[in-house]
Amino acid sequence: MRTRITTAAVLLLAALTACGPTDSGAETAPSGNDKASAGTEKKPSTESAALPDMVGKGLQSAQDEAQAAGFYTLTSHDALGRGRNQVLDRGWKVCSQTPAPGRHPTDAKVDFSTVKLDEDCPSGGDQAEPGEAGGAMPNFVGKSVKVARQSLDSSTSITVNDASGQDRMVLVESNWQVCSTDPAAGTKLDGQPVTFGAVKFGENC
Numbered sequence: 001m002r003t004r005i006t007t008a009a010v011l012l013l014a015a016l017t018a019c020g021p022t023d024s025g026a027e028t029a030p031s032g033n034d035k036a037s038a039g040t041e042k043k044p045s046t047e048s049a050a051l052p053d054m055v056g057k058g059l060q061s062a063q064d065e066a067q068a069a070g071f072y073t074l075t076s077h078d079a080l081g082r083g084r085n086q087v088l089d090r091g092w093k094v095c096s097q098t099p100a101p102g103r104h105p106t107d108a109k110v111d112f113s114t115v116k117l118d119e120d121c122p123s124g125g126d127q128a129e130p131g132e133a134g135g136a137m138p139n140f141v142g143k144s145v146k147v148a149r150q151s152l153d154s155s156t157s158i159t160v161n162d163a164s165g166q167d168r169m170v171l172v173e174s175n176w177q178v179c180s181t182d183p184a185a186g187t188k189l190d191g192q193p194v195t196f197g198a199v200k201f202g203e204n205c
Contacts, residue, residue, distance in 0.1 A: 043083060046105045053101035059114050060089040062097075066110050076112040082129035082144035082201070084174040086114055089162055095121035137194075139185035141205075145173035146196050148181075163197035163205060179205030 047072040054062035063074050078084040079095045085090050092114040101109060113126050130138050130151040140148040143159055152158065162168040163179045169177050180197040183189075199205055 009031070009122070030086075039180070042058060046107060048103050049106050050130045051101055051104050051108075051110065052111065053095065053099075054097050056075075057094050058090060058113060059086060059092040059094060062094045062112055063089060070106040071104075071108065071110050073107060076114050077126075078114050078174075079113040079122055080119070081125045081129045081147065083129060083146040083172045089111065091117055093117055093121075109124045119182050123150065126157065133189060137181060137183050137185050137187045137189055137191055140181055140196070141176040141185075142179050144201075145170060145176045145178055145196055147174075148178050148196060149173065153189075155191070156189075159193065160189045161195065161197050162198050175200055177205075 014092075047070070050068060051071060052065055053164075057065070059076060066074055076086045076092070078086075088158065093116075094112045095116055096113040098111045098113075113121075115121055127151070130140065130143060131149045133151045134155070138148075138151060138202040140151070149158055160170040160176070162170065176198040177200070178196050178198050183192065197205075
């Protein structure tokens with residue numbers, strides 16, 4: 001009985017050894033196609049195209065033309081530094097563009113500097129928005145209430161009054177210019193409330 005079991009075990013082991021794969025621990029060399037895929041994959045080269053000159057065109061037309069040329073990362077900003085959003089693109093025109101006209105990678109960000117159709121482009125380039133106020137009150141006179149507010153710390157308590165005496169509500173702050181500030185420009189800022197006196201752009205303080 002023991003001899004039969006031993007013989008059967010030997011025969012089964014021999015059959016498994018002959019039919020099953022052997023693992024020697026060595027890796028199989030890749031075929032020609034495998035070698036190509038095993039190497040570092042090459043990233044596709046960035047395409048380039050000619051970016052047209054959009055200066056003087058309506059913002060919507062400029063955007064359409066840029067996309068037709070292959071540029072899809074588009075943005076725009078207020079050239080007068082008032083922080084206005086270009087909600088209706090057809091109501092704005094291009095004063096300058098970045099990058100300049102010429103050949104550029106198609107994934108480049110194209111930024112249009114704009115004003116409204118009835119406005120003149122600023123001479124000498126964009127009017128800068130004020131930076132962060134820091135420890136002293138900046139001179140905000142002539143700046144929009146919107147960018148003045150953005151320059152101050154977000155925790156600042158701000159009141160905006162109509163300096164014309166008409167007691168109007170200041171709703172769209174990018175349409176109002178600062179005439180006065182309390183505290184005055186140069187005063188140390190240490191968490192005190194701030195009051196702006198303002199009128200609409202086009203009005204005299």
